[in-house]
Amino acid sequence: MLHPVLADAGGVPILTHDACVGLALAAAGALFGAELRRRRRLGRPVDDRIWAVVAGALVGGVLLGRLGTWLQHLDLRRNASPLEHWLYGNRSILSGLLGAYLGALLAKRLVGYAARTGDLFAPAVALGMAVGRVGCLLSELPGTPTGLPWGVTLGPAEAAAVGAPAGVPLHPSFAYEIAFQLLALAALLRLRDRFAAAGELLSLYLVAYAVFRFGVEFVRGNEVVAAGLTRPQFFLLACAPLGAWHVARVWRAGGYARRRPGLERSALEGAR
Amino acid sequence: MTDWNVPPPPPPPRGPSRPIRGRRIAAGIGIALAAHLATLLLLLIGLLFRNGDFAAGPGLIALLVGQALVFVGCLVMGIVLTVRQDGGVGVGLLIGWAVGLLVVPVAGFGLCVWAISGSGSI
Numbered sequence: 001m002l003h004p005v006l007a008d009a010g011g012v013p014i015l016t017h018d019a020c021v022g023l024a025l026a027a028a029g030a031l032f033g034a035e036l037r038r039r040r041r042l043g044r045p046v047d048d049r050i051w052a053v054v055a056g057a058l059v060g061g062v063l064l065g066r067l068g069t070w071l072q073h074l075d076l077r078r079n080a081s082p083l084e085h086w087l088y089g090n091r092s093i094l095s096g097l098l099g100a101y102l103g104a105l106l107a108k109r110l111v112g113y114a115a116r117t118g119d120l121f122a123p124a125v126a127l128g129m130a131v132g133r134v135g136c137l138l139s140e141l142p143g144t145p146t147g148l149p150w151g152v153t154l155g156p157a158e159a160a161a162v163g164a165p166a167g168v169p170l171h172p173s174f175a176y177e178i179a180f181q182l183l184a185l186a187a188l189l190r191l192r193d194r195f196a197a198a199g200e201l202l203s204l205y206l207v208a209y210a211v212f213r214f215g216v217e218f219v220r221g222n223e224v225v226a227a228g229l230t231r232p233q234f235f236l237l238a239c240a241p242l243g244a245w246h247v248a249r250v251w252r253a254g255g256y257a258r259r260r261p262g263l264e265r266s267a268l269e270g271a272r
Numbered sequence: 273m274t275d276w277n278v279p280p281p282p283p284p285p286r287g288p289s290r291p292i293r294g295r296r297i298a299a300g301i302g303i304a305l306a307a308h309l310a311t312l313l314l315l316l317i318g319l320l321f322r323n324g325d326f327a328a329g330p331g332l333i334a335l336l337v338g339q340a341l342v343f344v345g346c347l348v349m350g351i352v353l354t355v356r357q358d359g360g361v362g363v364g365l366l367i368g369w370a371v372g373l374l375v376v377p378v379a380g381f382g383l384c385v386w387a388i389s390g391s392g393s394i
Contacts, residue, residue, distance in 0.1 A: 021374060048292040052354050055366035059347070062370045083336075110355050 002158045004139040020135025028128030035120055046120065052111045053104050057121070060103020061096045068095020069231075093129070094213070094232055097206065098239075100125075116199025123188045126205060130181035136174045143171030143219045164221070171219040180212050197255025207243045210236050292360040300353075300364015301371070304346050308372035311338030339376070342369065 006016040032054070036046050069092045070082060104117065141162040142152050151169025159166035188201055195201070214236045222230040229237075250256060314334035346369035353362025 018374075025371070025374070049357075051292050051297060051360065051363045051367075055350070055354065055363045055370070058370035059350075059366050062373050066373075107354075110351065111357070 001142070001152050001154055002138060002162065004161070015139070017135035017139045020132055020138075024128040024130075024132035024135075027131045028124040031127050032120065032124040035123065039120075047113065047115065049111045049113045050117065050120070053107045053113060053117055056103040056105075056107025056110075057100040058103070060106070061100030064099025064102070065091050065093065065096025068092050068099060092232070093132075094235055097125075101206075116197075118199035118202030119192055122201040122205045123185055123192070125202070126181050126185040126188055129209075130178050130185065133174045133178045133181065137172065137178065140174070141170075141221045143173035143221045145169065146171045146219070170221070173216055173220045176216055176219075177212075180209070180216075184208060194259055195255060196257045196259045197250050197253070200250055200255055203243070203246055203250070207247055210239065210243060292363060294360070296358075296360030297364040297367070300350070300361040300366075301368035302364070303361075304342070304350075304365050304368025305372050305375075307342045307346065308339075308369075308376050311335050311342060312376060314338050342372075 003016050005013045006019050007014045036050070039046055066086055067082065069090055070079060104121070108114070108117070141164050142154070145151075145165065145168050147169070148171070150172065152172050153169050154162070154164055154166055156166040158164075164170060184205055188205060191204075192201060214233055217230045217233045220230070220232075222232065225231055225234070312335070315332070318332065318334045346365045350362045350365035350369065354366065356362070
C-alpha cells in the first residue's frame with residue numbers, strides 16, 4: 001500500500017511525497033497558464049502584474065506552510081525552536097494556504113494590483129492539492145481504523161513506519177481528499193465566469209475545503225489534543241467566522257447571482 | 273480668491289516601469305536556483321570533509337548560513353525590484369526562491385544519503 005520511495009537514482013532516493021509536491025506545482029502552474037491563455041482568447045487578458053501576485057502567493061505559502069505549525073503547544077517552552085521547526089518540523093497545507101492568500105494580498109498591495117484574482121487561482125489550487133495528496137496517500141498514515149469495505153490494511157513494516165496498527169483496515173483519508181479535490185476542480189471549472197462578483201471562486205473553494213477538512217479530520221488519524229478535536233480542526237474553527245462573514249457579505253450584496261453585464265461591478269462594490 | 277494653493281508637483285517617477293517579460297522572470301528564477309544550488313555545493317563539500325558528527329558538522333552549518341543568505345537576498349531584492357516594476361527579474365527571484373526551497377531539502381536529503389552510504393560510516 002505505501003510506497004514512500006518512488007525510485008532510486010544512482011543511490012539517491014527520490015521520495016514519493018516530494019516528487020508529488022513537484023508534480024502538483026507543475027500541474028497547478030500548467031492549469032493557471034491555461035486559464036490565462038483562455039482569458040486572452042476571450043478578449044479579457046490578465047494584467048502581467050499577476051506574476052507578482054503568483055510570486056507573493058508562492059513565497060507566503062512556502063513560509064507559512066513551514067512555520068505555520070510551529071505553535072503546537074500553548075506552553076511555548078514545549079515547542080521546538082523556530083530553526084528546529086524550519087529544518088525538521090512537519091508541514092501544513094492549511095497554514096500554507098493561509099500564507100499563500102496573505103502573500104497574494106500583500107503582493108497586490110505592493111504592485112498596486114486592484115483586480116480580484118481568486119477565480120484565476122482556484123482551479124489550479126484544487127488540481128495541485130489533488131496531485132499533491134497522492135504523495136500523502138502513498139507515504140503517510142492513511143487514517144483511523146474502519147469496518148468499511150474499502151479500508152486499507154498495512155503490513156507490519158509499513159504500519160511500524162507510520163505508527164499505525166498492523167493488519168487492521170484503515171480509512172484511506174487521503175483518497176477521500178483526492179476525490180473531494182477532483183470534484184471541486186470540476187465544479188470550479190463549471191462555475192467560472194458565472195458569479196456576479198469576480199474572485200469569489202477561491203473564497204467558495206476555501207470554505208468548502210474547510211468544511212470537508214473539518215469532517216475528514218475525524219478519520220485522518222491526527223493527534224487529538226482537546227475536546228475530541230485535532231489541531232487542524234481548532235485552526236479551522238478559528239478561521240470559520242472570517243469565512244462565514246465573507247460569504248454572507250458577498251451573498252447579501254448579490255455577488256453569487258448569475259453574472260450579467262453591469263452587475264459584476266455593482267455587486268463587488270456592495271461587497272466591499 | 274487671490275491666494276490659490278498651488279499643489280506641489282507630483283514626484284518624478286522612480287524609473288521607467290517595464291512590462292513583465294518571460295525571459296526576465298526566467299533569469300530571476302535562474303539566479304535564485306543557482307544560489308540554492310550553491311548552498312547545496314557547500315553542503316556537499318562539508319560532507320566530504322566532515323569529521324564524524326554530521327549533525328554539528330561544517331556541511332550543515334554551511335548549508336544553514338547559505339540558505340539564510342539566499343533567503344534574505346532573494347526576498348529583499350525580489351521585493352524591491354518587483355515594486356520598482358523592473359520587468360520580471362524581481363518576480364523571478366521570488367518564484368525561484370520558493371521553488372528552490374521545495375527542491376533543496378529533497379536534493380539535500382539525497383546528497384546526505386549518498387555521501388553517508390558511500391562512506392559507510394553511519
